[in-house]
Amino acid sequence: MTTCPACGHVGHHDGPAHACMSPSPACWARYGEVLAREYSHPGYWQARRLLTDAYCGQHSIGSDRRARQSLWIHMAALMLHFEDSVPEAQIVAFLRRAARSGHEFPPLAMPAASLGVTIDAIHAATDPGSHAQAVTDYAHAVLAAWEPHPPAFRGLIDEIAQ
Numbered sequence: 001m002t003t004c005p006a007c008g009h010v011g012h013h014d015g016p017a018h019a020c021m022s023p024s025p026a027c028w029a030r031y032g033e034v035l036a037r038e039y040s041h042p043g044y045w046q047a048r049r050l051l052t053d054a055y056c057g058q059h060s061i062g063s064d065r066r067a068r069q070s071l072w073i074h075m076a077a078l079m080l081h082f083e084d085s086v087p088e089a090q091i092v093a094f095l096r097r098a099a100r101s102g103h104e105f106p107p108l109a110m111p112a113a114s115l116g117v118t119i120d121a122i123h124a125a126t127d128p129g130s131h132a133q134a135v136t137d138y139a140h141a142v143l144a145a146w147e148p149h150p151p152a153f154r155g156l157i158d159e160i161a162q
Ligand SMILES: [Zn+2]
Pocket: 004, 005, 006, 007, 008, 009, 023, 024, 027, 028, 059
């Protein structure tokens, strides 16, 4: 059994972990199962953008540049979704601009509150409605767990908007 260093998910899996993000193999495999469901059932698809931002943001806790960039831009995307009610197409455009911005994406310490926010409830959802609700709850909890750092993410949003 392994504990995911980013979310605290406990499980066992022999498969690979992600090269850039830092999930445990078991957590990464569980995310893969949720993604497979989203790809195979149209009703689940609408939550894909939000789940990607939440999972990738939460699990990009490495110190290398790709992980830092992933953390910053996906957390900023969650702020655009929840706080600014920005439509999905504009969030995708923001992600592209932010990735090309040359921003430094300084390291940010992972808050302890991030542990305990897992995708398990999404994995347990049995229909598109409960899936969408579980994704929303999870994404909201991820953003809340990173409460110490919103000024950093808001600064990136303001920089990209200029
Ligand atoms: Zn995890």
